[in-house]
Amino acid sequence: MSAAPARRRDATANREALLRAAQTLLSTDPYASLDTIAHAAGLSRRAVYGHFSDREALLREVITVGAARFNAIAAATDDPDPGVALSRMAVRLWREASAVRAAANIALDDAHVAHTVVALAPLRRRVRELTAAGVASGAFRGDVPPRLLAFLVEETARATLRELRLTTDDAPAAVARVVLSMVGLSWREQVDLLTAHPEVLAAD
Known part of the structure; x- marks a missing residue:
């Protein structure tokens, strides 16, 4: 076997190691x-510098x-109930662990907002889409325009995803409840939804 394939494998492994470490x-x-x-x-x-020109x-x-991983989760998460879909998406994003929090932290820097x-x-x-569907159906609060509500959900979810004090055990429920609270569900309605749909908090 020539040295070239081995070098390519090493280069790929080094690049992946850098991304994991980052x-x-x-x-x-x-x-x-x-x-x-x-x-x-x-x-x-x-x-x-063999892989990236600078930090x-x-x-x-x-x-x-x-982002590619997050977008894939978003595309694969669906349910007739927009509350179920939205909360399950949030939990799945949380389960991406360090990748989620790394991207969320970087996104706080104005220099990387556009990217x-x-x-x-x-x-x-x-x-x-999910927020608009929830507002239209009456499942979500109707006192805030859907696009603004979606923005508030994004910002609140991002802050929650960055919270390192949440443990593995309590994080999924906390993430789901924060999102459901933002769209207008009471704590009792949240309990009912999560009880009726245990798959929201289940590990995939």
């Missing part, structure tokens, strides 16, 4: 340095990769 570190520290990320990936700073290029790739907005366009469109 996701893990940026989920707790959005300002983690390139040296810190490289060290966590078991690579030198020089090796990083900004790495951050953009973290956003792109995370994040473009990358997450399918997810944001799906949130707007």
